[in-house]
Amino acid sequence: MQASTPNKAIIYWLLSGAILILAMVVIGGITRLTGSGLSIVEWNLIGGTLPPLSHEAWQVAFEKYKQFPEYQKLNKGMTLEGFKAIFFWEYLHRLLGRLIGMVFIVPFLYFLLTKKLTSWLFRRLLIILALGMAQGLMGWVMVKSGLVDNPHVSHFRLAAHLTLALALIGLILWTVADLVTTRRQGTRRSSLYRPALLVLGLILVQIILGAFVAGLKAGFSYNTYPLMEGEIFPAHLHGHLGSLLQVLENGVAMQFAHRWTAILVLLAVGWLWYRARYTVLLPDAQTLLSVLLLVCLLQVALGIVTLVKAVPVSLGVLHQVVAVVLFSAALLLLHQLRHCTSR
Structure with a gap:
């Protein structure tokens, strides 16, 4: 209550x-x-x-x-x-x-x-x-x-x-x-609640992948974008990642996953923002959704620059801070969407 x-x-x-x-x-x-x-x-x-x-x-x-x-x-x-x-x-x-x-x-x-x-x-x-x-x-x-x-x-x-x-x-x-x-009387969960929950889950997965990249020092292995030294995925790893554990312990594989999950998160946030154009939302939810999209764009751009610059301390830390802001915006948006529309 x-x-x-x-x-x-x-x-x-x-x-x-x-x-x-x-x-x-x-x-x-x-x-x-x-x-x-x-x-x-x-x-x-x-x-x-x-x-x-x-x-x-x-x-x-x-x-x-x-x-x-x-x-x-x-x-x-x-x-x-x-x-x-x-x-x-x-x-x-x-x-x-x-x-x-x-x-x-x-x-x-x-x-x-x-x-x-x-x-x-x-x-x-x-x-x-x-x-x-x-x-x-x-x-x-x-x-x-x-x-x-x-x-x-x-x-x-x-x-x-x-x-x-x-x-x-x-x-x-x-x-x-x-x-x-x-809580307003007569309101119910928005139709965007489940899509927003999916976006939050993807952001959390991406942050965990980022922690794997950091722990394996994988940010220093391939510092070109979008390709990894001219390849989508390094050819020398083909056939050497037989189990899930081997994938999770391989820094190059984790950098690859972190790169492309970032694009998936951006697409998911863009899709959520697009769907919201046809849904009645309260002003706070609309503001949070706009913030989420802008922060996501910033985070993707910052991640690319951090990678290409071979992870300087200042950019690496800023990238981590913006990740927390992105997670927080998605979480607060989810809270708003629980009881934000009468439709």
């Missing part, structure tokens, strides 16, 4: 949390693209809040890093100053994770104790908190996958980590939309 007078403090709190999670995604992207994600080799929830504060403490952290494959196989001979540079981004990523936890838990307890939470909102917030804890745990599980013989995190775990971030942002935005939306 919708709250008749939405609590602005709760709405602002939730939106601030979503913004912080987006910042976490940005710093996570920088951490990955700068090769910083395996610089902190242990998880210490309390003691890890402060960075090394003395030369001796830095030496201890550096010596721990030297015991693991990334240093031994990729960064042999790295100086202490070089270690400090990669340590910074991973430390900032973890510190922001701790801050997000505090930003959620402390106000949640305040709103709970002051009885400002309705029953449905309380249950929704518990799910958000559970997802937040799962996100933190998955982050460490992901890092652990790179502390073994192969000094690279599992792209499957990277995709799970990003998907949990999207789930958090999505559930927060859906909750805010529930709080601010007044």
Whole structure:
């Protein structure tokens, strides 16, 4: 049941949390693209809040890093100053994770104790908190996958980590939309609801493929577009991808899938926009649909430039941010289409 007078403090709190999670995604992207994600080799929830504060403490952290494959196989001979540079981004990523936890838990307890939470909102917030804890745990599980013989995190775990971030942002935005939306009498689900759900699903698949590409470092393999060094699909891979697992673990195959799923998403969004011309929609839904189309066009163009430029950090991170915006626009449009037309 919708709250008749939405609590602005709760709405602002939730939106601030979503913004912080987006910042976490940005710093996570920088951490990955700068090769910083395996610089902190242990998880210490309390003691890890402060960075090394003395030369001796830095030496201890550096010596721990030297015991693991990334240093031994990729960064042999790295100086202490070089270690400090990669340590910074991973430390900032973890510190922001701790801050997000505090930003959620402390106000949640305040709103709970002051009885400002309705029953449905309380249950929704518990799910958000559970997802937040799962996100933190998955982050460490992901890092652990790179502390073994192969000094690279599992792209499957990277995709799970990003998907949990999207789930958090999505559930927060859906909750805010529930709080601010007044359901009108006599309305019903739009005929565009299922097509919009399909578009949202395709966007999510595309983002997961992007995580696979990132985790496999496949963005550096073929930096021409639309062909891959003159071929639609590299001939040398024919006959070498016998199983689904082999496909999912092959960076070139994932780059190919990511390239063409982007076009599929763009066509699906264009089709949805075209169909909406013959459907009665409320102004908010019409605005979101236009935003969705414009962001999708921007994201495809940005993806092509990022690929051709061989994934510079700035473009790679921006591409990831726009992906979150695209996902959010599609999700909010879906929310609007649940109860937006009397036809």
